[in-house]
Amino acid sequence: MNQIFVTNPKGGCGKTTIATHLASHYSNNGAKVLLVDHDAQKSSSDWYDCRPKKYLSMKLIASSVNTPVSTKGADVVIHDMPAAWTLEHVEEILHSDDKILIPVLSSPTDIKAALRFIMALNRSGILEQGIKVGLVANKVKSNTSYHQIQQSFLERMDFPVVGSLRDTQNYIKTMDKGLTVFDFPISKVKNDLSQWQPILNWLNAIG
Numbered sequence: 001m002n003q004i005f006v007t008n009p010k011g012g013c014g015k016t017t018i019a020t021h022l023a024s025h026y027s028n029n030g031a032k033v034l035l036v037d038h039d040a041q042k043s044s045s046d047w048y049d050c051r052p053k054k055y056l057s058m059k060l061i062a063s064s065v066n067t068p069v070s071t072k073g074a075d076v077v078i079h080d081m082p083a084a085w086t087l088e089h090v091e092e093i094l095h096s097d098d099k100i101l102i103p104v105l106s107s108p109t110d111i112k113a114a115l116r117f118i119m120a121l122n123r124s125g126i127l128e129q130g131i132k133v134g135l136v137a138n139k140v141k142s143n144t145s146y147h148q149i150q151q152s153f154l155e156r157m158d159f160p161v162v163g164s165l166r167d168t169q170n171y172i173k174t175m176d177k178g179l180t181v182f183d184f185p186i187s188k189v190k191n192d193l194s195q196w197q198p199i200l201n202w203l204n205a206i207g
């Protein structure tokens with residue numbers, strides 16, 4: 001069983017967007033997916049409730065961070081972590097071979113918050129268990145100076161930059177309808193699907 005935690009204590013950086021996208025990608029490919037919504041705001045739950053019934057079913061559990069959830073029967077478990085989670089109970093929640101994805105936006109405030117979280121993750125000792133961490137640049141506007149800052153910050157971290165997702169209304173529109181770009185024909189969302197491929201490759205490569 002494959003566990004992916006999407007986390008960064010900074011609000012609005014794209015945790016739910018990434019968690020719901022991974023859930024729909026794996027589910028559309030026939031995996032038994034459990035999406036765990038750890039956030040009291042319930043954004044993943046809202047997305048799940050709107051998801052059209054014609055798509056292959058997945059399971060969603062809403063649960064606080066420190067309440068254990070049963071993952072029995074799931075091939076892939078995706079955890080949408082809450083904003084402001086600063087690794088409380090991390091030893092009980094994460095185990096060896098789990099993966100962490102950290103979405104990071106380009107503003108200086110977001111970069112400072114991400115840096116503090118990455119330092120806390122390093123200090124926690126949890127990574128010694130073999131947990132893999134990947135960084136995702138999100139809401140990328142490639143023609144801005146802040147994008148350069150975002151890229152050079154991410155490249156200086158000890159963890160790989162596993163993908164970059166552009167800033168596009170596609171993510172806002174799909175979230176509202178319980179959909180993701182993985183639910184559309186390739187021809188309609190080619191640019192976005194190609195940006196997801198390196199993220200999926202990294203997740204698949206590390207098992």
Ligand SMILES: Nc1ncnc2c1ncn2[C@@H]1O[C@H](COP(=O)(O)OP(=O)(O)OP(=O)(O)O)[C@@H](O)[C@H]1O
Nearest residue numbers: 011012013014015016017083139166167168171172
């Ligand atoms: N690449 C993107 N391009 C445009 N909009 C995006 C992108 N990624 C996320 N968004 C939008 O930004 C907002 C915040 O994203 P999201 O809810 O995924 O962040 P979050 O980290 O889960 O927030 P919170 O910390 O409140 O849980 C949402 O409206 C979402 O649709």
Ligand SMILES: [Mg+2]
Nearest residue numbers: 015016039043
């Ligand atoms: Mg969220």
